[in-house]
Amino acid sequence: MDYRKQKGSSAAVRKKQQYLLVSVVFSFLLGIGLLMGAIYGSRAHARHLAELYLSDVTWEFGQGIKTTDSLVELLKNSDEKNDSFYTGARALQLQNPVVEQFAFERPAGQRLISPAGHYVDSPDLHLKDVPVSGMSGHRNAADTLFFGPSPISDADTGIYIRKSVYAGTGKYVGTVTTVLSINKLLRTETISELARQGYDYRLLQVVGENARIITTNLNKPLSYPLTVTENYEGQRWELQVMPHNGWMTPEILLLGVTVMAMGGFVLYTAYEWVKLRTRNEELNMETRVLRKESVIDPLTQIYNRRGFEIEANHLLRSQDKAILVFLDINDYKVYNDIYGHEAGDRALVSLARELTALMKKCMGLRAVWVGMNL
Known part of the structure; x- marks a missing residue:
């Protein structure tokens, strides 16, 4: 020859061997791609849950606002009768179990409470000159103020919705306060279910540049969370979620180590x-x-x-x-x-x-x- x-x-022969080596490297990179795909799938699942639960929470919050508006409309034509408040409050509370308590304050200082019991004011509820977009309260286009969350019991906190009531003549009749229970708002079918599915979470209410934590199952910020947002009544609600063990869960980490170990072994064997x-x-x-x-x-x-x-x-x-x-x-x-x-x-x-x-x-x-x- x-x-x-x-x-x-x-x-x-060397050229064919180089092609083979490139193929093995490509297979190894494909394994890494599959690992990243698993992480992406985990984040996509978390996003789906977060969007579902956040939508549920904002819907419940919206129902609280509608309940407040319904009570305001009822009291406009009540001729300042107390029975109208109690009857309407009990009926609306049956319709919306998230409502912990209603309060109606008359100009003379009289306060009606339903259901009867101890009423806990939000610390910032009666601040004068409440800023429109401050941390202490937010006023929407319908002249409704939001406060909280503030403690309403040893085991629960509440969001306060306040709206003034004016009679048909324009006379100031009083102010309605609706207290929404955070525990009921975050019932097991919504946000709290995230913890049962292995996620840490933080629910934030953002007004302007300010954000306040509505609820969380951690006492520290989340690392690299997935965040979904929803706007309602001029406020932005944010739900941050991430798995308890991070996005690199033990299963995904094991998969990654296995893929990289096998890929490395195949790569080394092919190279040799x-x-x-x-x-x-x-x-x-x-x-x-x-x-x-x-x-x-x-x-x-x-x-x-x-x-x-x-x-x-x-x-x-x-x-x-x-x-x-x-x-x-x-x-x-x-x-x-x-x-x-x-x-x-x-x-x-x-x-x-x-x-x-x-x-x-x-x-x-x-x-x-x-x-x-x-």
């Missing part, structure tokens, strides 16, 4: 296999070159004595017909002495080339010029 053909064949195959090809090529050099004369590129003996033994074993030619160059030493050894070498190369061509022409391709005896 010609040395250049051997070299080209080895290069082709490619390296071994490449080295074997190089050794085989070097062996073929050395074998050729051991039987071929480097100057004339025809068989040397060892090559002649190997070829002669092959012909004897095969019992093929052959012609043995002995050739002597007259005065070759004199030629070397006169023209130099380089000229003598060129003469030998030229003679070997011409005689090889002549033998092939006369004997066909099976003829082999096996050497010279000078």
Whole structure:
């Protein structure tokens, strides 16, 4: 085999091996991609739950506002009768169990409470000149104020919704306060269910640049949470969620370690296999070159004595017909002495080339010029 053909064949093998190595690397990266996809799927599931629960909370909050508006409309035409407040409050509370308590304050300072019992004011409920978008309260387009969350019992907090009542003549009748229970607002079907499903959460009410925590199951900020938002009555509600153990849950972490370990093992094995195959090809090529050099004369590129003996033994074993030619160059030493050894070498190369061509022409391709005896 010609040395250049051997070299080209080895290069082709190395190219195929490189393609194989690239394929293995691609498979490894695909495994990493699957791991990232698992994390993305986990976040997508968390987002779906968070959007569902936040929508539920804002809907309940909206029902609290509508309940307040209903009581205000009822008291507009009540002729300041207390029975109207109690009757309406009890009916509305049955419709909306999130309402913990109603209060109606008359201009003279009289306060009606339903259901009867101890009424707990929000600390910032009676602040004068309450800013429109301050932390202590927020006023929406319908002149409704929101306060809280503030404690209403040892185990519960509340959001206060206040709205002024004006009679048809424009006379100020009083102020209605609706207290929404956070515990009832976040009943098991809503936000608290996140904790049961393995998530930490924080529910925030954002007004302007200010944000206040409505509820959370942690006493510290969440790390890299997923946040969903919803706007209602000029306020932005935010729900931040993340798994208890982070997005890299034990299952996903185990999957990642397994994928990377297997990918690394496959990558290392493939790399060693490619390296071994490449080295074997190089050794085989070097062996073929050395074998050729051991039987071929480097100057004339025809068989040397060892090559002649190997070829002669092959012909004897095969019992093929052959012609043995002995050739002597007259005065070759004199030629070397006169023209130099380089000229003598060129003469030998030229003679070997011409005689090889002549033998092939006369004997066909099976003829082999096996050497010279000078």
